[in-house]
Amino acid sequence: MDSKDKIAVVERYVEAFDTADVGIIRDIYADNAVVEDPVGSEPHRGLDAICTFYEGAIGAGAKLVLTGTARCAGNAVAFPFQVIMPGMKLDVIDVFEFDDSGKINSMKAYWGPENAGE
Template sequence: MPTPEAMTAAVHAYVAAFDRADPSAVRDLFAANATVEDPVGSPPHVGHDAIYGFYAKSMETGAKLHLEGPVRIAGNSAAFAFSVKLAINDSPMQIDVIDVFEFNDAGKVVSMRAYFGPGNFSQGAAPHA
């Protein structure tokens, strides 16, 4: 199992890579056969190529991630709350999300699950308590 520090660092690397629109760096955080279910309940993206494509498309929106509170680490998993800020037709939009990563012993993400739904979209970028 990777150390808590390594899992926390992987989450920070994920956010940084997303925010500089670097889908290769995001893909390289995942195991070759990893699954990305974003949002939970939708068909998963499976494997490096599908994961790269999903993130490349997501980054084209110009969305940026903002961590909210500390990364939670338990067993081989990390959970973290964040907001996604983007503009749709020049209107600022925020999506509140919680992601859960599961890691393998090599420190790669084998499963990513993103929790958000229609009620987590809001106009503007008002801070939450």
């Protein structure tokens, strides 16, 4: 999977929040994907559980702003961003891993209470 294709998925991920379109989330994740957000919490397993999770975040009005370049390596991409919600900003790093068909099969989000601000 080329870096440009991985970066395009990151851009579609940002677009899903911008346009409040969970259909994009359904399209970029594999059926059997696992989302751990934040790392250390109970993972969301499978596309339906994942879409329900994102409906919550997108429904709450969250937007994403990239705060650095996407780093592509192996079957993965890592990227730093800020989640912006009414009255709250949160610094996050996500790591996507892709399967052979170019779908995300693992997402890990790194953030903690220290990363929240106004």
